[in-house]
Amino acid sequence: MKGNVLIVHGGAPTAVINSSLYGAVTEAKKYPEVDKIYAAIGGSKAILDENFKDLKEVGEEKLKLLLQTPASAIGTSRYQLEEADYKKMVEIFKKNNIKYVLFNGGNGSMDTCGKIYKACGDSGINVVGIPKTIDNDISVTDHAPGFGSAARYIAATVSEIAQDVKSLPIHVCVIEAMGRNAGWLTAASALARKEKGDAPHLIYLPERPFDEEEFLEDVKKLYDKLGGVVVVVSEGLKDKEGKPVVPPIFQVGRSVYYGDVSAHLSNLIIKRLGIKARNEKPGICGRASIAFQSEVDREEAVLAGRTAVKAAIECKSGVMVGFERIPGEKYQCRTVLIPIEEVMLHERVLPEHYINGRGNDVTDEFVNWCRPLIGGELREFISFI
């Protein structure tokens, strides 16, 4: 008997989440045992609402637009599921003849995915995870789709801002990168460098306690030497006590609103060092920008979608597609299936050997690991300054 596929997106989107969707839909079309290819329109909440759309009849030309569409073309949600919801979902799968459930998301979504897998028990419904995160904080896998493009974005953006800083000249520019607990993306700004000494001149990661005095000392020293300093900081910097370095600006109900770390630090430079400074926060653009999509990332995202469908059809369940590097000179990755309980809610932060001693830069080892993921060299610039 034929069964239906259901694809669900969870959490914040990336520049290639739709590429995985493309991979999954085009792969699912190949199998005679697949009837409908449902997308949940609006994340896991859409499962409960049975808000499904069949993408089987969507033509190849239209589907290809997924490769260049930012955000999630089928929506996503941050809806908090409750225990009872999982049982309800299994009933909905059965009612809709859904035999293959593909969950695309980050740590939170993989947790959901694992819980749905458990709830499905021996129902014959196969549940497979497709990893996705700009933060690269999913465990076990070498990296996850979405990271490479966001890394390319931050590296390219820092290299462009650095040209601007050099040419005007601006004195100090503090750029804020996404990633509240894991510094992978902040670290990736190091890929902006073509030569030793190029911007970014300082990189501060959330893995290390942030010391404002040390920071000001570092900035002052480089400013005196270079005249123009580019600093990249994580949005999630915390002090020794683990408290955010930016004080909350206001609170509404239970939600606390913080100011920008980059604004806070550039103001600090102005006030304490008397050096002109400005701050930049690329924000959502950093995860949505198709112009900076990494080709490697896009291809791996498609592959992750395909691999997940294949696994589900082959009755693999409770697994997430992961990537493993094949040793050798040239960058190559193979997909692996990782038991979902190994990744559920484990947040992977930047390991110590990727951070320098002073905690204000990354190591060459990190740069070498990261380089192939951004998909080719950044644009070459010329300067007569």
Add this chain to the structure above:
Amino acid sequence: MKGNVLIVHGGAPTAVINSSLYGAVTEAKKYPEVDKIYAAIGGSKAILDENFKDLKEVGEEKLKLLLQTPASAIGTSRYQLEEADYKKMVEIFKKNNIKYVLFNGGNGSMDTCGKIYKACGDSGINVVGIPKTIDNDISVTDHAPGFGSAARYIAATVSEIAQDVKSLPIHVCVIEAMGRNAGWLTAASALARKEKGDAPHLIYLPERPFDEEEFLEDVKKLYDKLGGVVVVVSEGLKDKEGKPVVPPIFQVGRSVYYGDVSAHLSNLIIKRLGIKARNEKPGICGRASIAFQSEVDREEAVLAGRTAVKAAIECKSGVMVGFERIPGEKYQCRTVLIPIEEVMLHERVLPEHYINGRGNDVTDEFVNWCRPLIGGELREFISFI
């Protein structure tokens, strides 16, 4: 007798200021009467310091990199010249056998350019302006190089952020565009729309006094109707009394530091309407991003550089290269030479007929005027939501 060319960049850079430099250098190479092709390394201050670099021997392959290099490859400055400096400059020109002076910049630089022209008197030194501004606030000319690319950037960025807002969903997103007094760039965000009703849903320009109560009313109404609202605001919004809508956060010496308009307004939405909101400020990326360079803009920038050199060699002086539309269905522009005193320090703001009655959007007339400048359609997206 042969003479030297001097090219100077002033003010903040654009994505195509180096394209004009490319046009000027490659054009100047053609003339036997041109000896050296000097670039002032660091704006008008570099003239006084005689910090010149000859670009004549730079090969075509290297020069072509100028077309994809953001910021100013020869530097720029915001140095305030004094009356005595102009006379000193003329002496420096004579001493260095500089007969052709090309000044690339915005309103402030055109003022400098005009003053240098006057100081040169009948010395036989020809001074020609090349317009450049992301703000599009230079008078007389239809538009200026730099604007088209910045317009493409803001339109593309708003269209990408809008996908993100729709898919997550985020409730209200306030995006801040550059242009303190002139709303051209903020207005260009309207080009993000493919269909009626697409984001941006509201556009607030610095040409109209900003009323916070009306703003909250507009946002509330659209939020109730759409569930996700994208608002674009100018960084320079002022209230009825002409005061910036954001209170100053601190002052150091004579410099007053303001917070972000977009952050102020998104906080206002959270506090007053109880609706979740976030803010985005693309900042420097908006003027530096080569990925969003408009082809039309780049070609016109090259043409402006070429035309300026040609004019100077033909002993035209005290003029700025401008653009004039050739009437007809298809977009075409020709260059014209505008007497520099007609543009000196006249700041051109968005005319009334480009703004709607309520002051929260642009008119179709503006969109039609602006569309050809961004250089081709934006990427097509697909959505199943």
